[in-house]
Amino acid sequence: MAQVGTVKTDILIVGGGAAGMAAAAAASSSGVSVTVADDREIPGGVLNQCVHSGFGLGRYGKEMTGPEYADEEFRRFDESSAIYMPGCRVLSLFPDKTALVSSTDGLSRISFDECILAAGCMERSLWSLPVSGTRPEGVYTAGEAQEMIELGGFDIGSRIFILGSGDIGQIMARRFVQLGKTVVCMAEQNDHIGGMKRNQEECIRAYDIPVLLNSTVTEIHGYPALTGVTLHHLDSGKNELIGCDTLITALGLEPDKSLAEGLETADGYPQWLHFCGNADFVHEIADSASAQGEKLGITVAGRILNKRKEV
Ligand SMILES: Cc1cc2nc3c(=O)[nH]c(=O)nc-3n(C[C@H](O)[C@H](O)[C@H](O)COP(=O)(O)OP(=O)(O)OC[C@H]3O[C@@H](n4cnc5c(N)ncnc54)[C@H](O)[C@@H]3O)c2cc1C
Structure with a gap:
């Protein structure tokens, strides 16, 4: 050098x-x-x-x-x-x-x-959104999680919640299932899933990832480690507590x-x-x-x- x-x-x-x-x-x-x-x-x-x-x-x-x-x-x-x-x-x-x-x-x-x-x-982080609650361990952007798993060899979580349905979120959802983890939900604020058609087929449909449209996360629970998130349904205005130990954000680049x-x-x-x-x-x-x-x-x-x- x-x-x-x-x-x-x-x-x-x-x-x-x-x-x-x-x-x-x-x-x-x-x-x-x-x-x-x-x-x-x-x-x-x-x-x-x-x-x-x-x-x-x-x-x-x-x-x-x-x-x-x-x-x-x-x-x-x-x-x-x-x-x-x-x-x-x-x-x-x-x-x-x-x-x-x-x-x-x-x-x-x-x-x-x-x-x-x-x-x-x-990557846009979770903290750029109006989200209340704690700042626990277990919250990563999709790129961070990918780097930790593929380059660092880390084992991340077991119950995974994915916020955002773009390409990187979809690719990570598939990867978590391949690693034997449970993807409890992928939440998307729009009324349609994001990303390329190929990823929708090969990641979401092929791996049966549960996708919830018109929804977002408004609150984080747990400290020092994540225990769950409040899922807000944008159409009905209702809130739902979803248990998870890992929140992956795929909010755009x-x-x-x-x-x-x-x-x-x-x-x-x-x-x-x-x-x-x-x-x-x-x-x-x-x-x-x-x-x-x-x-x-x-x-x-x-x-x-x-x-x-x-x-
Ligand atoms: C999860 C994911 C899946 C993808 N899937 C596909 C796919 O299936 N097919 C496909 O064709 N494309 C895919 N892409 C897109 C493709 O990988 C990218 O568009 C492309 O690799 C971007 O290259 P880049 O050189 O612009 O940026 P990067 O690859 O990000 O390179 C930027 C480099 O600059 C370095 N750097 C940053 N700041 C500094 C600094 N201040 N000083 C020195 N170095 C610095 C970084 O560390 C990095 O090495 C995917 C991307 C992601 C993230």
Whole structure:
């Protein structure tokens, strides 16, 4: 791994997921120097925790798991001249085109000419909803639970309540049943289930997940550990106490643009700052995040080559 304190690069890419790796491989094929800083120890981002199949049909013409897709992307990335810096968290981006980076070596700076933010997305948490009661153990976002189970090997709960019926909630509902847990209920505030048709078939119908529409959670019970939730029926206004030891929230994703916050002016973001993958908008499929990264990588490398011609 390169010494972070000494890195100077044409393009800094923050995040080595599907989008960041593709952007890096494409940009470096134009002959510019590219550095990818990723806070995880292995490249791939969320792909590594998605052990189910359903990846790569568009990009590779075959069905793969998330880690298999990550391996393919890493192979392309590894064949390029781009540098990967694992375990490096970018803390801030500054207008003078430097980044403050934290790693086990301490704090350091990377100076760059262009920056691509490919930092993925954030999950909305339960505490963003008007929910009363305690803050006990046993409440996780779907992504957190997936990471704990698939990457950490943790055994989470036995009676699972899932709030929200999007793709990640559905995939986790299936996973809990596969692990021998009971999914007591999946509650959805809308009058229809969310997510892709494929997941509705393969996760909800195939695994008989009980879904309750027009309903939400308004109160959390138990301390220090979760014992149940109050389920509120939006159409009748009635409340029902449901016993569970685990509450998984799948309330939607938001692009993580937090590193760009201090850089926005009345004219928008600086011209050297670019967004791709889930940091730009939430991509349902990895193929789309990779394709966007690839296209952006070529465009940004072109900006550097043009600037060189002008000098
Ligand atoms: C549960 C789930 C199931 C899915 N199922 C499918 C499916 O079946 N088929 C399919 O094609 N797609 C699926 N997807 C979608 C697909 O996985 C994503 O769209 C795609 O992987 C997003 O890639 P990304 O590079 O934008 O983000 P990410 O994979 O999130 O990568 C972002 C990277 O940036 C790092 N990072 C963040 N902040 C910093 C920082 N400050 N400094 C350094 N590094 C940072 C993160 O740790 C991460 O490694 C699924 C996604 C999820 C979550």
